[in-house]
Amino acid sequence: AQTVTQSQPEMSVQxxxxxTLSCTYDTSESDYYLFWYKQPPSRQMILVIRQEAYKQQxxxxxxxxxxxxxxxxxxxxxxSDSQLGDAAMYFCAFSEGGYSTLTFGKGTMLLVSP
Amino acid sequence: xxxxxxxxxxxxxxRGQNVTFRCDPISEHNRLYWYRQTxxxxxxxxxxxxxxxxxxxxxxxxxxxxxxxxxxxxSTLEIQRTEQGDxxxxxxxxxxxxxxxxxxxxxxxxxxx
Numbered sequence: 001a002q003t004v005t006q007s008q009p010e011m012s013v014q015x016x017x018x019x020t021l022s023c024t025y026d027t028s029e030s031d032y033y034l035f036w037y038k039q040p041p042s043r044q045m046i047l048v049i050r051q052e053a054y055k056q057q058x059x060x061x062x063x064x065x066x067x068x069x070x071x072x073x074x075x076x077x078x079x080s081d082s083q084l085g086d087a088a089m090y091f092c093a094f095s096e097g098g099y100s101t102l103t104f105g106k107g108t109m110l111l112v113s114p
Numbered sequence: 115x116x117x118x119x120x121x122x123x124x125x126x127x128x129r130g131q132n133v134t135f136r137c138d139p140i141s142e143h144n145r146l147y148w149y150r151q152t153x154x155x156x157x158x159x160x161x162x163x164x165x166x167x168x169x170x171x172x173x174x175x176x177x178x179x180x181x182x183x184x185x186x187x188x189s190t191l192e193i194q195r196t197e198q199g200d201x202x203x204x205x206x207x208x209x210x211x212x213x214x215x216x217x218x219x220x221x222x223x224x225x226x227x
Contacts, residue, residue: 047217
């Protein structure tokens with residue numbers, strides 16, 4: 001069974017600074033997908049970024065980028081130029097290729113201070 | 115309609131009662147998923163549908179839980195004889211196809227007294 005581990009229950013960052021959220025996963029599969037989802041307080045979960053395991057290039061979406069280390073089974077999220085609106089719970093998630101259900105980590109609460 | 119909707123948003127019930135939740139996916143999405151999220155945890159997969167067919171059920175889905183998706187449109191999740199341990203946020207998500215992005219609804223928060 002796949003597992004996803006987020007070792008940072010909470011992280012803090014100041015506006016305009018950069019923060020990195022960690023995620024490790026365990027799988028014996030070679031074809032899989034990794035995701036970061038954001039869940040603001042009392043609001044619905046939205047996709048931040050996704051990475052296909054077969055792609056060597058790290059995914060980027062504006063201020064959000066990932067550091068995907070396949071051999072180390074590590075998938076960290078870097079948020080640059082942090083904004084107050086980035087404050088949320090961030091979940092790392094995994095899905096096997098061709099098998100679309102998601103396995104989530106426990107989440108990291110990101111606090112952003114002015 | 116631009117997103118996944120769920121109804122009700124909140125439900126308080128007494129132990130032993132039955133409850134039913136509804137999820138309306140994004141209209142052209144043929145895959146629909148149910149997840150459960152307890153406090154301090156990430157969502158856990160319950161079941162999913164492709165069109166009207168229920169393709170997989172998690173071991174978390176005891177025989178008190180049943181889900182349907184008639185005509186491949188909206189879905190309902192029913193919990194019979196609710197227990198306090200059923201208190202959680204129930205999330206619905208939909209996607210256009212396998213491995214496409216899952217879009218989540220706002221969830222139904224259930225409290226069993």
